[in-house]
Amino acid sequence: MSESNPEPLFALVGNPNCGKTTIFNALTGLRQKVANYPGVTVEKKVGECISQHGKKLRLIDLPGAYSLNARSPDEAVLRDVLLGRRTDTPRPDRVICIADAANLERNLYLLTQVLELGLPVILVLNMIDVAEAREWHIDVPKLSALLGIPVIPMQATSGQGLIELKLAMSQSAPESPKWHSPPLPEPLKAELARSRGLLCQAGAVRTEAALLEPLYLISDHDPSHYGIDAAHLERIVECRKALEASFPGWEDELVNARYAAISELCAEVLKRPDQPGVTITDKLDAVFLHPIWGGLSMLAVMSVLFYLIFSLAQVPQGWIESAFSALGNWVQSEMAPGDLRDLIVNGVIAGVAGVLVFLPQILILFFFIGLMEDTGYMSRIAFVVDRLMSTVGLNGKAFLPFLSSYACAVPGIMATRTIDSPKDRLITILIAPLASCSARLPVYGLLIPALLPAHLASAWVKAGLMLAMYAIGTFGAFFFAWLFNKTIMRGASSPMILEMPDYKLPAMKGVLLHVWERANLFVKRAGTVILGLSILIWAASTYPKTPGADDSTQLANSIAGRAGHLIEPVVKPLGYDWKIGIGLISSFAAREVFVNTMSVVYAVESGDDEDVQPLRNRLAEERWPDGRPIYSPLVCLSLMVFYVFAMQCVSTIAIVRRETNSWKWPLFQLGYLTGTAYLLALVVYQVGTWLGY
Amino acid sequence: MLPAPKLSELPAGDSAIIAAMPCGRPALTRLRELGLVPGTRVKVVRRAPLGEPIEICVRGSRLAMRNHEAAFIELAAS
Numbered sequence: 160m161s162e163s164n165p166e167p168l169f170a171l172v173g174n175p176n177c178g179k180t181t182i183f184n185a186l187t188g189l190r191q192k193v194a195n196y197p198g199v200t201v202e203k204k205v206g207e208c209i210s211q212h213g214k215k216l217r218l219i220d221l222p223g224a225y226s227l228n229a230r231s232p233d234e235a236v237l238r239d240v241l242l243g244r245r246t247d248t249p250r251p252d253r254v255i256c257i258a259d260a261a262n263l264e265r266n267l268y269l270l271t272q273v274l275e276l277g278l279p280v281i282l283v284l285n286m287i288d289v290a291e292a293r294e295w296h297i298d299v300p301k302l303s304a305l306l307g308i309p310v311i312p313m314q315a316t317s318g319q320g321l322i323e324l325k326l327a328m329s330q331s332a333p334e335s336p337k338w339h340s341p342p343l344p345e346p347l348k349a350e351l352a353r354s355r356g357l358l359c360q361a362g363a364v365r366t367e368a369a370l371l372e373p374l375y376l377i378s379d380h381d382p383s384h385y386g387i388d389a390a391h392l393e394r395i396v397e398c399r400k401a402l403e404a405s406f407p408g409w410e411d412e413l414v415n416a417r418y419a420a421i422s423e424l425c426a427e428v429l430k431r432p433d434q435p436g437v438t439i440t441d442k443l444d445a446v447f448l449h450p451i452w453g454g455l456s457m458l459a460v461m462s463v464l465f466y467l468i469f470s471l472a473q474v475p476q477g478w479i480e481s482a483f484s485a486l487g488n489w490v491q492s493e494m495a496p497g498d499l500r501d502l503i504v505n506g507v508i509a510g511v512a513g514v515l516v517f518l519p520q521i522l523i524l525f526f527f528i529g530l531m532e533d534t535g536y537m538s539r540i541a542f543v544v545d546r547l548m549s550t551v552g553l554n555g556k557a558f559l560p561f562l563s564s565y566a567c568a569v570p571g572i573m574a575t576r577t578i579d580s581p582k583d584r585l586i587t588i589l590i591a592p593l594a595s596c597s598a599r600l601p602v603y604g605l606l607i608p609a610l611l612p613a614h615l616a617s618a619w620v621k622a623g624l625m626l627a628m629y630a631i632g633t634f635g636a637f638f639f640a641w642l643f644n645k646t647i648m649r650g651a652s653s654p655m656i657l658e659m660p661d662y663k664l665p666a667m668k669g670v671l672l673h674v675w676e677r678a679n680l681f682v683k684r685a686g687t688v689i690l691g692l693s694i695l696i697w698a699a700s701t702y703p704k705t706p707g708a709d710d711s712t713q714l715a716n717s718i719a720g721r722a723g724h725l726i727e728p729v730v731k732p733l734g735y736d737w738k739i740g741i742g743l744i745s746s747f748a749a750r751e752v753f754v755n756t757m758s759v760v761y762a763v764e765s766g767d768d769e770d771v772q773p774l775r776n777r778l779a780e781e782r783w784p785d786g787r788p789i790y791s792p793l794v795c796l797s798l799m800v801f802y803v804f805a806m807q808c809v810s811t812i813a814i815v816r817r818e819t820n821s822w823k824w825p826l827f828q829l830g831y832l833t834g835t836a837y838l839l840a841l842v843v844y845q846v847g848t849w850l851g852y
Numbered sequence: 853m854l855p856a857p858k859l860s861e862l863p864a865g866d867s868a869i870i871a872a873m874p875c876g877r878p879a880l881t882r883l884r885e886l887g888l889v890p891g892t893r894v895k896v897v898r899r900a901p902l903g904e905p906i907e908i909c910v911r912g913s914r915l916a917m918r919n920h921e922a923a924f925i926e927l928a929a930s
Contacts, residue, residue: 226885230878264911265887295912408875414884418892431912450901542916546902549918555905654879654921656886659907659914 166207168217169328170251172237172273174266175223175579176535176660177259178285180204181315183220184669186325191220193676197247200576200820201236210329211322219251225265227272227375228410231579238375241276243365254280255324260290260297260312261661263429267421274338275369280308281327283320287312289661293438296430305424307337316666340370341420343413347406354398363391371413373398440535440661447539457543460536461562464527468566469597472519479519483512501701502694510693513749514686517569517810518678524563524570525677528577529670531559535660537577545655551637552644554580554655557587561636564594565629568811569685572818573677580653586643588815589828592806593636595629601751602802603628605771609778610795632803635835681814688813696748696809700741700756711762719744733801733837734794734844736783743807750807793847797840804836857929859894860906860922867895867909868927879921887911888925 173179183191187206194203204220221240222233229235236245243250256273258266263284274280282302284290290297303310309327313320343351351370358364358373376395402409446452487504494500531537541555548555556578564571568591575591578584607621700719705712714720723741730740738760746753754771757763761777781789806812806829815825862868870890873880887910888894897907897914905916 225882228881228885230882262911262913265913268885268887293912410881411873411875411884414881415889418884418887418889435912444898448898448900448907453901538916542900542905542907543902545916545918546900546904549904654882655905655916655918656879656882656921657905657916659916 166215166217167252168219168249170240170254171218171220171257172241172254172269173223173257173285174225174259174262174269176658177223177257177262177266178315179223179257180220181666181669182255182257182283182285182313182321182324183218184666184672185315185318185321187218189672191218193680195820196236196245198820199232199236200818201232203236203248208325211325212329214329216328219248224269226269227371229375232581233579241273241278242372242375244376251278253328254278255283255328256280257283257285260284260287261293261295263290263295263297264418264421264425267424268417271338271341271417271421272371272375274306274308274336275340275371277367277369280336281324282306282308282310283324284310284312285315286661286663287320288314289663293435294432298428298430302424302428305337305427307335316664341416343416344406347402347409347412350402350405354402357398358391358394361391361394363388363394374402438661443662444539444659447536448542453539453543457540460531460540464524465562465566467523467527468520468563468570472523472566475519476516479515480512483508483515502697505701506694506697507690509697510690513693513810514682514689517567517681520567521570521573521678521681522674524566524574525674526670528559528574529673530665532577533663533665533670535662538657538659541657542659545657549655551640553586553640554578554583554653555657556580557583560587561591561594564591564596567596567598568592568594568808569681569814572811572814573681575818580655582648582653585819585824586640586648588818588824589643589831590636590640592808592811592828592832593632593639593804595632595803596750598750598808599628599802601754601771603799605754605757605775605778606795606799609775609790610792610799628799628803631800635804639831680817684817685810685813688816689810692809692813693748696745700745709762710759714741714756714759732845733797733840734789734791734848735798736789738781739789739798743801743805746807748809750802753802753807791852793844793852796847797844800843801836801840804832804839806832854929856926858923859896859908859925859927860919862894862896862927864896864898864906867893869893870925871928872926874924877924880924883915883917883921883925886915887913894925894927 171179171183183204183206186208188208190208191204191206195201196203201222206218206220208216208218210216219240221237224234224237226234227238227241229238239245240248240251241254254273256270258270270280270282284297284299287297297312299310299312309330311320311323311327313324315321348370351374355364355368355370355373359366359368364373364376373395406412447456487508490500490504490508494503528537531540537559540558543555544558545555548557557575560571560574560578563574571591571594572588575584575587578587603625607624611621611624696719698718699722700714700717702717705716708716720741722744723737726740726744727735727737730743735743738757741760742753742756745756754774757778758774761774761781763774763777778790779788783789812825812829815828816822819825856871857868859870870888870892872890873884873888892910895909897909899906900916905918906922907914907916
């Protein structure tokens with residue numbers, strides 16, 4: 160692209176759920192890129208399209224927002240881009256404002272705010288078919304005349320109205336809007352004008368800034384204030400305080416005035432039947448939100464989802480694992496033995512397999528989430544479970560990501576993007592690893608029979624113990640959610656306000672595109688970190704080399720082995736020896752690695768992956784120097800409790816790093832989870848010993 | 853005089869006009885921005901199976917909120 164960027168930049172703006180992304184996809188096709196706005200976890204989507212006259216146009220899909228008075232990182236980005244305050248994103252030349260025709264009044268709120276910024280605007284009335292089905296009549300020519308901007312009715316899912324939109328985008332000389340700020344009480348208006356004057360003088364805003372522009376910049380709810388000097392910030396705060404003092408509730412006054420103007424506008428252009436008829440949405444909600452059928456249908460949907468990510472995903476995961484193990488074997492046979500071959504086979508190939516093995520779950524989960532978001536069912540889930548989640552201070556939207564974490568925390572944490580409240584999202588990320596994921600199953604599978612030998616306990620008792628591990632983790636998750644709400648997140652308000660959109664058929668192209676994006680981002684961003692950390696852990700258990708030694712001795716003398724010795728005094732109070740210490744260290748890569756490591760430590764021939772009986776027999780024979788068994792029932796229990804809580808998973812760390820955009824939260828998480836794991840395992844072992852077990 | 857009825861107390865299926873909302877509360881400012889300003893008619897569509905949140909219809913749009921927020925919204929006596 161040339162430096163002067165001659166192609167005009169169009170910004171797509173609109174409320175959440177207005178179908179903005181569908182229109183962006185339809186306009187750009189696959190000519191789009193997804194990135195992050197630096198410093199925040201908000202996605203930046205840019206693309207290109209060709210106008211009706213064959214001209215190249217640039218597009219940016221801004222995050223969904225209800226108001227320029229920003230209340231979330233998403234809304235702050237929208238505001239800052241539209242005001243031209245982000246250095247990483249040029250100010251758009253024109254705005255395409257997408258309004259959901261079936262929620263016209265509410266959608267006009269953001270539109271009128273955008274119109275006041277002085278950018279040329281095209282209004283798209285999307286989902287016009289839904290409005291028509293409700294027998295709403297919108298006088299499009301009149302709306303266009305009153306606002307002084309092009310207004311285009313559209314049904315994005317079927318592509319109706321797209322050509323008209325492209326034609327409007329090709330028009331080189333857009334008309335200037337006729338909309339003016341709603342009338343305000345004179346003294347308030349004077350005070351606002353004075354504030355703007357001060358801020359213009361100080362250079363905090365452009366001289367042609369709209370009356371409200373400086374005030375959108377500061378809101379109590381967004382402390383980031385991107386691109387504003389501290390000096391200006393102070394002045395803005397002063398202006399706000401002055402307004403607050405002379406006009407308590409001025410912000411609310413502005414909202415009232417704006418809605419009064421919108422009501423007037425709608426009275427002219429929108430005809431609605433007095434008695435709204437029963438829609439498909441009403442009929443479906445009568446079932447999906449029914450006191451009994453609602454809960455049951457949700458249970459059914461969640462069971463299917465859980466089955467898919469828990470069981471069905473194992474099939475392609477198996478393919479990935481065998482393919483990479485075959486590749487590893489091939490390299491093993493073709494290359495001369497040496498460090499390089501070990502690095503390639505056990506470091507790189509195993510590491511890449513360790514990244515790709517997550518893909519089936521991620522693809523399935525995001526396909527499902529895409530369907531549920533697009534059809535409108537996601538809001539219904541949140542509606543039904545919100546009361547439950549509120550007991551620990553979370554809202555209904557946290558339910559699905561947390562549930563998914565029982566299969567695997569990595570896709571679960573990626574799914575927290577559906578939670579709008581930054582506080583709820585962060586808490587959900589922090590507690591997600593406490594859901595007992597499928598990687599813990601091999602550890603439980605090894606230890607439960609060791610703890611309860613077949614002649615002592617029935618399968619039911621073992622199943623009960625397994626269930627208890629899930630219960631402890633779940634209880635821990637709820638406890639920490641509650642605790643974080645009361646402590647580190649205290650004061651961060653997050654009212655639960657949920658939009659209940661009409662049900663509609665999903666736009667499959669958009670859903671698939673979204674799935675592809677998620678998978679792509681995972682491999683590129685988290686995958687590289689996972690690969691790096693896996694190689695590091697592999698190296699720690701491989702070097703330094705002990706020439707001529709068997710695998711077991713080699714591991715014992717490696718960095719990981721020595722670290723196992725080193726931490727023995729720390730883990731001894733939990734009942735563990737240095738060999739278990741090695742297991743803990745190497746399974747930091749992933750929990751299930753514990754089983755393999757212990758096989759190597761005890762030099763047990765690992766035949767079939769599924770059969771851990773030889774290892775279990777070997778564990779039963781292990782003795783302390785004084786003859787006591789090492790793997791006493793108490794130690795097995797203490798180990799399992801440790802694995803319930805400890806964040807033994809580099810992939811989770813990598814994904815949290817990516818999703819929170821900092822190392823602070825994954826490190827905090829690592830600390831609090833491992834600390835809790837240690838403490839509880841200590842309590843189990845010490846209290847158990849004291850009780851004589 | 854009886855205290856003004858609140859949105860949180862409105863039975864499912866009923867509608868009423870918003871009489872007043874306290875100023876200066878961020879959650880309520882957001883609800884205003886979504887169309888719940890004094891003088892607007894709201895209808896309670898339903899309550900969630902566990903009693904909360906409540907789904908309301910305002911200006912043809914459907915929203916859900918918890919009792920905690922709804923309790924601040926005073927309704928005109930019908």
